Amino acid sequence: MQAPARPTTIAEPSAEEAGIRRGAIRVLLANWTGAYTVPSRRLYPHQWSWDSAFIAIGAARWSPRRARTELMTLFGGQWRDGRVPHIVFNPAVPEDAYFPGPAFWQATAPSGARTSGIVQPPVHALAAWRVHLADPDRAFLYRIYPRLEAQHRFLRTSRRMSGSELVSIVHPWESGMDNSPVWDAPLAKVPAPPMRERRRDLAHVAAGERPTDRDYARYTAIAAAYRDAGYTGRTGFVVEDPLFNALYGAAESALARIAAVVDADPAPHLRRAEEITQAMLERLWDPSGGIFRARDARTGEMLPEDSVAGLVPLILPGLPADVADRLVATAVARFGLKDGTLLPSYPPGGAAFEPARYWRGPSWLNTSWLVLEGLRAADPGLAHRLGAQMLRAVREAGFREYFNPFTGEGHGCGDFGWSAALALDVLADPALRAQYRLDRVPAPLGQLDQQRGGVVEGGDLGDQVLA
Ligand code: 2M8
Numbered sequence: 001m002q003a004p005a006r007p008t009t010i011a012e013p014s015a016e017e018a019g020i021r022r023g024a025i026r027v028l029l030a031n032w033t034g035a036y037t038v039p040s041r042r043l044y045p046h047q048w049s050w051d052s053a054f055i056a057i058g059a060a061r062w063s064p065r066r067a068r069t070e071l072m073t074l075f076g077g078q079w080r081d082g083r084v085p086h087i088v089f090n091p092a093v094p095e096d097a098y099f100p101g102p103a104f105w106q107a108t109a110p111s112g113a114r115t116s117g118i119v120q121p122p123v124h125a126l127a128a129w130r131v132h133l134a135d136p137d138r139a140f141l142y143r144i145y146p147r148l149e150a151q152h153r154f155l156r157t158s159r160r161m162s163g164s165e166l167v168s169i170v171h172p173w174e175s176g177m178d179n180s181p182v183w184d185a186p187l188a189k190v191p192a193p194p195m196r197e198r199r200r201d202l203a204h205v206a207a208g209e210r211p212t213d214r215d216y217a218r219y220t221a222i223a224a225a226y227r228d229a230g231y232t233g234r235t236g237f238v239v240e241d242p243l244f245n246a247l248y249g250a251a252e253s254a255l256a257r258i259a260a261v262v263d264a265d266p267a268p269h270l271r272r273a274e275e276i277t278q279a280m281l282e283r284l285w286d287p288s289g290g291i292f293r294a295r296d297a298r299t300g301e302m303l304p305e306d307s308v309a310g311l312v313p314l315i316l317p318g319l320p321a322d323v324a325d326r327l328v329a330t331a332v333a334r335f336g337l338k339d340g341t342l343l344p345s346y347p348p349g350g351a352a353f354e355p356a357r358y359w360r361g362p363s364w365l366n367t368s369w370l371v372l373e374g375l376r377a378a379d380p381g382l383a384h385r386l387g388a389q390m391l392r393a394v395r396e397a398g399f400r401e402y403f404n405p406f407t408g409e410g411h412g413c414g415d416f417g418w419s420a421a422l423a424l425d426v427l428a429d430p431a432l433r434a435q436y437r438l439d440r441v442p443a444p445l446g447q448l449d450q451q452r453g454g455v456v457e458g459g460d461l462g463d464q465v466l467a
Pocket residue numbers: 039044048049050051086173175176177178201
């Protein structure tokens with residue numbers, strides 16, 4: 001008689017998965033400051049807004065307490081008007097470690113924290129909800145809900161610049177995809193006086209993998225003009241971005257869920273989520289291209305270039321099925337999203353494509369993760385393959401900031417926070433892992449157990465240090 005087959009459960013990590021998990025936790029431990037996680041020790045030595053949201057999403061899979069602390073620390077830098085600045089500076093880091101630093105921004109939050117004065121995509125409500133799902137904690141939601149509400153109130157009241165439900169960004173850095181080719185046209189209209197300040201990023205990363213000096217001069221000029229206007233009103237760059245607005249809409253849906261837990265009214269959030277989706281379809285959907293595009297709110301025109309930002313609205317609950325299907329088709333046909341390729345930040349067939357330069361082509365794990373989340377409903381098979389590709393990228397190149405979408409070669413800085421965190425999140429998903437496991441060689445059991453033990457110890461130790 002044949003011995004019964006040993007039951008295999010998806011929850012059991014392979015040696016390879018355990019290795020990725022251990023590596024990711026090592027990065028999160030190394031970048032942890034005691035209250036938040038820096039994106040990179042050298043290149044980005046402060047707290048960044050949307051980085052912390054992505055990091056909280058992944059950290060929740062390992063240490064939910066850290067994830068909650070990460071978000072609460074960020075909101076410690078929130079302004080009285082509700083805005084959550086894109087950088088909260090660490091006072092212990094010298095001014096010349098990062099440009100533009102606190103002396104440039106000249107902004108102080110009510111808590112006394114020195115901050116920048118611009119914002120980043122509002123992925124925080126979604127992050128707070130994911131943290132709660134990983135480790136339900138109503139007290140955390142009670143504390144963060146009013147802060148999230150204020151963040152959204154700022155966007156609603158100060159950034160609805162076209163009269164529609166959509167919000168505008170007033171600096172390319174607010175998109176998170178700083179030097180995307182989509183910004184080339186509106187940026188070309190901004191005068192670029194030569195920069196007096198010295199760039200610090202080129203001390204850490206090759207110039208060919210970063211924005212050009214000309215782009216940097218423009219970023220500095222727009223930020224300085226906004227600062228000098230008291231961080232209000234328009235700048236020379238005012239754009240409705242599909243990624244920013246899709247996250248704004250998805251975050252309103254998350255706020256509705258949070259509201260239901262904290263005895264608040266979900267209805268206004270649900271209504272706004274619907275209105276945002278509707279406005280995106282009316283103002284940013286390009287039916288001939290099968291993608292969402294950014295609109296220049298100064299001229300009212302759609303911008304000629306598109307990017308992976310135009311696929312992120314897949315994450316919007318309530319997106320019509322035919323629009324979702326078109327987006328999936330575009331992801332496959334123009335972004336090459338199929339087996340064996342990473343998801344590029346800009347379509348490889350586009351004239352401005354560069355596989356290794358920052359947001360002009362390379363694959364990033366955060367935009368990949370957002371598209372993956374959207375694909376769960378629209379095309380689960382493709383979502384699983386994308387998850388597998390994300391894990392392969394970090395397995396082969398390490399937790400780099402971005403990756404050549406064809407070769408998987410790593411670029412930008414190493415030990416990058418959200419690359420580590422989002423790999424943890426993908427690893428924690430049983431459906432995605434089932435797919436990833438298809439092409440691995442199982443490790444001997446003894447080795448597995450040892451590795452699993454090591455990871456758990458790392459997590460517990462980190463939490464004890466925090467406590
Ligand atoms: C990059 O942006 C900063 C400016 O905010 C920079 O280049 O110095 C972007 O990739 C942005 O999305 C990210 O949040 C930040 C930190 O990782 O770096």
